[in-house]
Amino acid sequence: MAGAPLIALDLDGTLEDSRDDMVAAALRVRAAFNLPERPGDEFRDHVNRGMPHLYAVCFEELLEAPEQHARARAAYDADYAAHIADSTRLYDGMAAALAELAALGRLAIVTNKPEGLSDTLLRALGVRARFAVVIGGDSCAEAKPSPLPLRTAAARAGVDPTSGARVFMIGDSAGDVRCGRAAEATVIWCAWGYNDAPGELTPDYTAQHPRELADLVRAALA
Numbered sequence: 012m013a014g015a016p017l018i019a020l021d022l023d024g025t026l027e028d029s030r031d032d033m034v035a036a037a038l039r040v041r042a043a044f045n046l047p048e049r050p051g052d053e054f055r056d057h058v059n060r061g062m063p064h065l066y067a068v069c070f071e072e073l074l075e076a077p078e079q080h081a082r083a084r085a086a087y088d089a090d091y092a093a094h095i096a097d098s099t100r101l102y103d104g105m106a107a108a109l110a111e112l113a114a115l116g117r118l119a120i121v122t123n124k125p126e127g128l129s130d131t132l133l134r135a136l137g138v139r140a141r142f143a144v145v146i147g148g149d150s151c152a153e154a155k156p157s158p159l160p161l162r163t164a165a166a167r168a169g170v171d172p173t174s175g176a177r178v179f180m181i182g183d184s185a186g187d188v189r190c191g192r193a194a195e196a197t198v199i200w201c202a203w204g205y206n207d208a209p210g211e212l213t214p215d216y217t218a219q220h221p222r223e224l225a226d227l228v229r230a231a232l233a
Contacts, residue, residue: 014175014176015115015116015170015176016117016176016228017119017165017176017177017179018112018116018117018119018228019118019164019165019178019179020112020118020119020121020182021122021204022120022124022129023122024183024201024206025181026105026109026120026136026138027102028100028102028205030058031098032094032095032096033059033065034054034055035094036091037051037054037058038051040069040070041069041070044082044086046072057069061123061154062084062123062124065087066087069087070084091128092128095131095132099132099136102221103221104221104222106137109141110141111224111225112224112225113141114225115228115229115232116228117168117169118141119165120133120144120145120147121160122146122147122148123147123186124147124148125147125149126147128147130145143167146160146163146164151163156185158191158194160190161180161190161191162194172195179198180194180196180197180198181218182200182201183201183205183206185212188214189210191214192212197216197231198215199218199224199227200214200216200218202218202219203219
């Protein structure tokens with residue numbers, strides 16, 4: 012697919028909603044470590060803000076006990092991986108959207124979720140084969156909103172923007188928009204995700220539903 016664009020997508024909040032499974036894993040680990048019971052809603056808005064934030068908020072009682080906190084972090088990773096798609100599903104229309112996008116360019120995941128967990132989730136959802144590259148929050152020296160993960164995805168996918176190849180960043184957060192802007196990519200914001208607005212920067216396009224994504228990419232390439 013010579014000269015094909017890179018079409019990078021965020022994962023959580025863009026392809027799927029993983030918050031219920033992430034919260035459930037946190038609650039199970041809290042119980043295993045005999046931490047006080049707390050309602051899952053207290054953690055729901057925190058589990059998708061990067062793993063350091065998740066660990067700090069969900070296991071804050073252990074922050075002054077570094078060894079125990081490290082054990083809780085490892086326990087969370089193992090528990091979540093084992094239950095990664097108990098309730099997580101692709102958003103309605105996303106499977107068809109990925110099939111259309113794959114006909115237009117090389118697909119990549121660019122997420123702040125760890126690469127291993129991202130790969131496990133994509134396989135559980137049955138869409139890992141769609142993606143040439145998976146870049147997680149631990150795949151390179153910087154995470155989004157840095158442009159480095161998107162640039163790394165392009166390099167690994169064999170897409171060279173300096174030769175005129177187009178790069179797209181599709182996501183639901185201000186970090187996705189900032190990452191795409193910094194990498195000089197075309198940015199598509201997903202209005203169905205976790206956030207009500209794209210932040211301080213304006214995306215090039217807004218998609219109200221996954222079925223709109225391929226048409227927006229085609230419009231940008233025309």
